[in-house]
Amino acid sequence: MLRGGKPGSKVIVTTRSERIAKRMNSKLPFKLDALPGEDCWNLFRTMAFPAGVMDPQTLEKEKVGQQIVERCRGVPLAVKSLAYRLQNEPLRRWEETLKSDLWEEEQNPTSATRSTAILPSLKLSYYYMPEYLRPCFAYFAVFPKGFVVEKISLIQRWTALGFVAPTHHPDDYLQELVGMSFLQAVSVSPPISQRYCKPPSTLFQMHDLVHQLAMSVSSDEVAVSDGSRGGRSCLKMENCRYMLFSNFNGLAPQRNGMPSKARAIHFKDCTALKPSPNIFSKTEWLRVLDLSGLGTGELPESMKNLHHLQVLNLSENTCLTKLPSLICDFQKLSYLDLHSCSSIIELPESIHKLNELIYLDLSKCSSLRELPMNSRGLQKLSSLNLSGCSQLEKLPDTFGYLKNLKDLNMSFCCQLKQLQTGFFNDMKEIRFLNMQRCSNVRELPDSIRKVEELRYMDLSNCSSICKLPTITGGLQKLYSLNLSGCSQLEKIPDTFGCLKNLKDLNMSCCCRLKQLPADFFKDMKEIRYLNFSGCASLWELPELGGNNRGHLLEMLDLSGCAELSGLPESYSLLSELQHLNLSGCSKLQNITVFLARHKLFRLEYLNLSGVGLKGDSELVGTSSGQGSQNPKAELWQLSLLHGLITQSLAHLKYLSVGGYTLFSEQGIATLEDLQTLPIFRVRRRDKDGGSNIVLLGKILDATQRDLHIECLENVVTPEEMDKVEIGNKQLHSLTLEWSSGISQFECKAKRVLEKLRPHRDLQVLTIKGYGEDTFPDWIMTIDDALPNLVKIVLSDVECKDLPPLGNMPNLQDLEIRNVHCLDFSLIGRWQNLRRLSLIALRDTTLKLNVDGNEYKHIPRTEYDMTIDDGRTKRKCKEIYEKVKRFWKLFSKEPGHTEETEAAMPMPEANAELARFSSDKNPELPILEHLEIESCLNLEFYPWMPKSALYSITHSTRKFEDTEPFIRFNLTRETFYGRPETFYERAQRSTINIRCSPPTSRSWI
Structure with a gap:
């Protein structure tokens, strides 16, 4: 479980049981206090009275609400769930909630028994829950604690089990549970994101307290059988409707152990399970079957009896090489998930018999080479995911007949070479088309213009596409178009100017694109985001058009457009512009005149690094460490700072010019809490008790080559460094400095340095004032972590051991200054070392070894x-x-x-x-x-x-x-x-x- 942790990772165990906490470590348990009463009331009031909505009963409701908050005893989950449920209720319901007998039950989850540890406030929320929502909530009991479930999968299960009324929309059910805090939309860690292959906003999980409530209210219908505990369940099988089997490895439950009236059966953590052939012979009423993660190469033959099955999850079965044809007899199957079945080579030819199939997920089926030729029967298919099918070379001709298809994901199908000319002829309902990194596809079929409902199209990194089709009269509902990384694309058809609803256009890194059509922005009245960064050959931009066009543009990124010599006059109409990046536009002249003439009152981000100058080496504060050799450039920068900001850019928060960066959340013109780059000084912030290091992640962008962080002793917690994400920034040089003075809220330097591992392309690293006696692991393996380092400076460091600097393959310059180490063993070949500086060392022995050899013989005469x-x-x-x-x-x-x-x-x-x-x-x-x-x-x-x-x-x-x-x-x-x-x-x-x-x- 912990193998994925990086070196130096810490494990924090959280539990509601004091007994478990003491078992983990009797000396270190830290008991969290309840949320203070004032904070609880503010939280309740914000949710119960949204947007300050008041009614004649508001004052009375506030009095009752304060008493309800007191009974929640500082538990935020209880406060939020009740506040949401009461926000639109009359005063009578508020009073009923306050006087409910449920408050008299046990309220201390740390000492309560399993049956009584449900918070009364959560029971009250369930008590007032609409009848149509209750079965949807109770169904969560069949999931294990800490589960993560994908939105589409959950909705399909609810629908299959008959929980969604025909007149209701399942999305509303989800939003209501989220509003009650019974479900949480989560931003999950990268390993989980990769596992589920879904955007974070579509994943949900449930708090353990809420999950316990779900198990309590569904105890007469849900059974859990744990193989590690003998596989017994206290519920009688004849009453069971929903069942979870967990931790069964090797020994599978027999058919007698399967509930005959079950509607849903889940298997969890059964990776070595080999189900018996007749395991499903008595479960003919089954509608949902989750066999994800099984390690079996064959599915039980008794599955042929599941005539009512609507949802089948076989994902992550890496041993499954072939899908049995019996699955094609499930006439009611609407959801089939095969993602990450990496050994499946082909699908059964009779899959077209699944007439009711709506959702098919084949993502990461990396061995799948071809799809069945006949797909005409899949007329209800709405979502098809082929992402990561890296061996798939072509699609069958009949794919063009999937007329109800709405979502088509073909990203990372890197062997896919072409789409048929009429591929999109009947796919008029497609809304989402993802072809990211289809690097062998050379052109998009002309039939794409017939897709009337298309909203989102991603062709990023389709590096073989040379031209785009004409789309006369088509794609009128398209609002997002991503063409970034189409490196062979040289021009855009004139007809693309007719995309009147386009809001987001990304053409970054189209390095051969030289010019856009003159009327390109003619009808783009809704455009808000334009990205042409890295278009190194682009030398001219078209006019925005009439008086009312371009007013909605919020972001314009032209960074790296080295051939661009000017901005059209119509760009003065960008009154809503908030983000302007012109870094690296070395031929762009008179930019200060342009900015001063046009009142960009809403502009918050402005990057002018390298604008109008031959190169960064002439700018103040570049990596060379020299001042500007161009006096005019210095005067230009001064005039920009002193005049332009106060007069025309009053809302400017970020400014990068001449190698320097300024940032202030209150606005640069106010000179309050001003942060600078490349030198960033860490300070403590009084308003939240943290440090300003979290701001560094906001102001550090791709144009910043050098970074010097001072006063690192002022970092309050190492977790603050996570928001900086310094490992994702491709810096040229990095200086990390601790001051000699000790801060009263100092965090251990080693824990901070652990979080400051830079990108492996870093060339210059300086560490000053580091006071710990050991370095973190990434420093001690620096030859592997930072193989491209050319220069290293270690100054005022108290470590007893130095890293193996002699093994650095590209190191040319090494400086060791005032390091309190009496014995340096610099082992290695020193292949490229040219300069060695030893400064302020005392009583020090420097051992220079090659390949770790010890020298026994030293000539004396x-x-x-x-x-x-x-x-x-x-x-x-x-x-x-x-x-x-x-x-x-x-x-x-x-x-x-x-x-x-x-x-x-x-x-x-x-x-x-x-x-x-x-x-x-x-x-x-x-x-x-x-x-x-x-x-x-x-x-x-x-x-x-x-x-x-x-x-x-x-x-x-x-x-x-x-x-x-x-x-x-x-x-x-x-x-x-x-x-x-x-x-x-x-x-x-x-x-x-x-x-x-x-x-x-x-x-x-």
Whole structure:
């Protein structure tokens, strides 16, 4: 269950039972207090009197309502359910609720028995529930606690069981249960979203307290059989109408254990169940059968007796390779769910016999290669989901006869090559068409214009589509069109300008699109969202048209339109515009004049990064760290900030220009609670007790390359970082800094850093002031987490262990500053390291290892060197002896400070000269620059790295007492080392040696 958790994840167990809490951990249970009375009353009043609606009885209702709230004892669920139920009721019903005998029952769910732990307020809500809604609610008892159910599936089950009256709409039932807080529309976690393949808004779940109420009111008809507890049920089988089998693995319930009068049977968590062939021989009245998640490759033959079956769920049966033909005899079947049956290769040819089928889900049937040729019988089919059928190459010709089809999802059918010319001839009722990532489809049939009811069409990432059909007179009800990522599309037909009801048009990343038709926006009076971002070849936009056109436009994204040189004059009519992104429009000129001339009073978001300039390198605050080299650009930015915002952009909340970003919820012009980028300072907010880090997620967009977060000690809880979603931002450089001062509400730095894992494309990472003694896991595996890093800076860090920086494949620049670690083991090949900076280190040993090898042998004298050439050996020995004489001369006079210089010829470079390494001791790469500053008693092991340039100041190095000490100049930088190290570095014919007695054994 917990395998999907990321490193460092914590598990929080919530329960209504104090006994269970103590069993989990007797020392850590935290008992949540009830909601304060004032907050309960505000919640009740908001729901019971929506939008401030008042009537003559309002004052009396408020008095009664306050007493009802007191009886809810601070339980928000109870408050919300009663408030919703009483909001349109007369005063008499309010008084009846207050005086109900149900209030006298047990109200403490932590100490109550299973039969009495139902909150009285929830019982009252059910008591006042309309009769038509009660069976729909009671049906939830057949689901296990914590269930997630999809909207369409639930409605189909209610309909199959006869719960929905012919004159009622099932959507109204759902909304009423949601209003009572008996159901909750949930935004689920990514694993669940992927599992159900549904938008979050169509998924529902139920609170455990409400589920317990459902089980209580349906106890005479619902039975639950748990295989882990022997599979027994207290309900007599002859009375059972709805049954749940859970945790049956291997041993299946026998036919005698199946209720003969059951209308619905669910199996849950029975992945290893192998049902007996005759298991359904006595359940002939069954209408709903849920076999999702079974691990069997064959379905029981006794299913042929289910003549009344209307809903069949076989989803996630990964072992099922073939759908038996007996299913095609279910003449009343209206709902068939086969999603994620990844082993199914084909469907039975007789599937066209399912004349009543309304919903067919084949999503993620990734082995399905073809569909039955005859589909004429599926005339009632309304929804068909083929998403993720990645092996499907073509659709049968008869698909064009599905005249009642409303929802068609063919997304991610990446092998699908073409649709027949008349594919949409009879599909006039389609409202939803999704062909996202059908990357081999080259054109859309001309018959698409005959689809009169189409509202939503998604052709995003159909990268092979070269042209679109003419749609003269068609698609008049289309309100959303997504063509993003159609990279081969070069032009749009003129007839697309007739889409008069279009509200949302996304043509982002159509990189070959150069121009739109002149009358493209002629009839688009309802357009609200336009996205042309990433259209790098687009050089001109058409006029919006007449005086009344374009007024409703709220969002215009032209980011990355590098060839766009101007905006048409008609864009001055965008009085409703709230979001304008022009970042990367490098040829767009006079934008400040355009903005100043037109009063964009409602504009809240404005991104001008890189507008009218050759590149980001010329802008203030770019990653180079240099100021703007263009004075006109600076003046332009200043005029924008000082004049334009206060005069024309009074509601502006977000502004990005010249590499800087400003944000304020109250408006930038007010200068209140102003946030800035790339430097963002974390502060605590008084109004909610949290920190302003949550705002970073709102203002950080794709144009921001650099980010510096200061004062991270002010983060209140790590969960605040979840809203930032920094891992989804493709930054170039990231600096994370904790101040030296400790905040009174400081959250542990390690927990914060865990949440700040950046995108793997990050190139520069700086960590400052991190006070924990260990790093989170993603730092310790940084070579895998951030393989593209070019530069790393660790400053004022107190960790005892550093990550394996030597294994970074692309690391070129490493800076370690004031790190309180006495022993660095930098293991790895250092393939591309060019610069190493060591600053303010004290009593530190730096171990440079290649492939983790330990170096046992370190040469100390000239006799350890292998030099075959006798002449070269004599020259080296002469130099060595002369250096020792200099040392002896000065060592006799400790107070002497005079320096003596001597120019000595050096032997020509020899392949064997100063070769310290061998096959067992491979050398490190040669650096371009080694910088050592203010380091005390620094030691390299086994030796100092080679470098073309050395910068060593105000530093000392550890030596043995018997070891001579020499300093000499190399490439105009002062270098200090041993005699043998001197030989190792000597690559010139002559070298200047200066010897002096370093009394403090220091590098000056």
